[in-house]
Amino acid sequence: xxVPGADSASRCLGKWASYLCSPLSAVxxxxxxxxxxxxxxxxxxxxxxxxDVSSSKTQLPVEHLRAAEQHLAAVERWLTGDESALAGGxxxxxxxxxxxxxxxxxxxxxxxxxxxxxxxxxxxxxxRGPEADEFWRVCAxxxxxxxFLKSISCSAKSRNFxxxxxxxxxxxxxxxxxxxxxxxxxxxxxxNDISSLRLMQEVQGNTFPVRISTKTEINFDGDDVKELDIRxxxxxxLGALHKSTMYFLGTDxxxxxQKVQDEPLVPAVRVVRSK
Numbered sequence: 465x466x467v468p469g470a471d472s473a474s475r476c477l478g479k480w481a482s483y484l485c486s487p488l489s490a491v492x493x494x495x496x497x498x499x500x501x502x503x504x505x506x507x508x509x510x511x512x513x514x515x516d517v518s519s520s521k522t523q524l525p526v527e528h529l530r531a532a533e534q535h536l537a538a539v540e541r542w543l544t545g546d547e548s549a550l551a552g553g554x555x556x557x558x559x560x561x562x563x564x565x566x567x568x569x570x571x572x573x574x575x576x577x578x579x580x581x582x583x584x585x586x587x588x589x590x591x592r593g594p595e596a597d598e599f600w601r602v603c604a605x606x607x608x609x610x611x612f613l614k615s616i617s618c619s620a621k622s623r624n625f626x627x628x629x630x631x632x633x634x635x636x637x638x639x640x641x642x643x644x645x646x647x648x649x650x651x652x653x654x655x656n657d658i659s660s661l662r663l664m665q666e667v668q669g670n671t672f673p674v675r676i677s678t679k680t681e682i683n684f685d686g687d688d689v690k691e692l693d694i695r696x697x698x699x700x701x702l703g704a705l706h707k708s709t710m711y712f713l714g715t716d717x718x719x720x721x722q723k724v725q726d727e728p729l730v731p732a733v734r735v736v737r738s739k
Contacts, residue, residue: 502540509533530583531710538714577611580635584707586614599632603639603652611635613708616701619671621693622649622685631694633708638676640694651684651692655712661705663718664693671695672702674717 509529581587599612613633619626620640627649629642639652657679664673676692684692696702706717 499540502536506533506536506540509536534583534711535714538712576609576635580611580613580711584613584704584711586704598630599634599639602641602650603632603634607636609635610637614701614704616705617697618701619695619697620649620651620684621695622687626695627685631696631705633704635712638708640692649685651682653678653682657682658713660715661709661713661717663702669695671697672699674702674705 509532513524513526513529515524595615596612599615600606611634613635616631616633617629618631618640619628620642621627627640627642627644629640629649632639632641637652637654638658640650642649653676659677659679662675662677664675666673672695674694674696676694678690678692681688681690683689696705702717709715709717
C-alpha cells in the first residue's frame with residue numbers, strides 16, 4: 465500500500481539524483497540551482513521521517529533517510545562553502561600551543577542544538593554539563609553559533625611523544641587540548657578543513673587509532689603537518705566520532721586507512737566474456 469506523501473518526496477529525490485548524475489553535473493555543481501535542489505531533497509528526507517506508516521506493511525527506513533540527509537548537507541556545504549547551515553557563523557581555523565584562556569559561552573540557537581543532539585544520538589545535558597564548561601574554557605575563541613556536542617578522551621602524537629588529552633567535537637570544528645605538567649598543547653580544525661578521518665589498522669593495543677588528514681598544513685606542537693595521529697581510548701568515544709564524521713563530512717570513519725604504496729583493498733576487476 466503506498467505511503468501518503470511519499471510520491472512528491474520520491475519525485476524530488478529523483479530529480480536531485482538525475483541532476484547530479486547528468487553529463488553536465490560538473491557545470492551544474494557550480495550553479496545556485498543545484499544548492500536549491502539539494503535543500504529540497506533534504507527537506508523531503510525530513511518530511512519522510514515524520515510520515516505515519518502504521519498502515520504500511522514495511523517499516524520506515526529512518527536511518528537511511530537520516531544518512532541521506534546528512535550526505536546531502538555535506539555536499540551542499542562543499543558546494544556553497546557555507547558551514548552555517550547547521551550552526552551559523554564563519555570559522556577561522558586556529559592552532560595554538562602553550563596558551564590558556566577563558567571565554568564567555570556564545571549564544572546558541574535551541575532548535576539547531578536540539579536537532580543536532582537528536583540526529584547524533586547525544587544527550588542535550590552535555591550542552592550544560594562540566595564537559596561543556598571545559599570546552600568553552602579551553603577551546604576559546606569560539607565562532608558565533610558554535611554548539612558543543614561531545615568530548616572524547618584520547619592522545620595525539622607529535623614526533624615520538626603522545627600528548628594525552630581530549631578531543632572536543634562541536635558543530636563547526638574539532639579541537640584537541642592537552643595539559644601535561646602545566647604544558648598545554650592544542651589544535652583546532654574546522655570540519656571544512658578536514659579531508660578525511662580514517663580508522664587505521666592496529667596490530668597491538670586496546671586503543672582505536674584514527675588518522676586525520678587535512679586539506680592544508682596546520683601547526684601542531686611546532687611542526688607543520690597535514691596528518692594527525694589520534695588514539696581514542698574507548699569504543700563509545702569512537703562511536704561518537706564516527707557519527708559526527710558521517711554527519712559533517714558525509715564519509716565513513718570505518719573505511720580502513722592504507723598507505724599509498726600498499727596494494728589496493730579491492731582487487732582489479734576482471735572482465736569475463738561469454739562465448
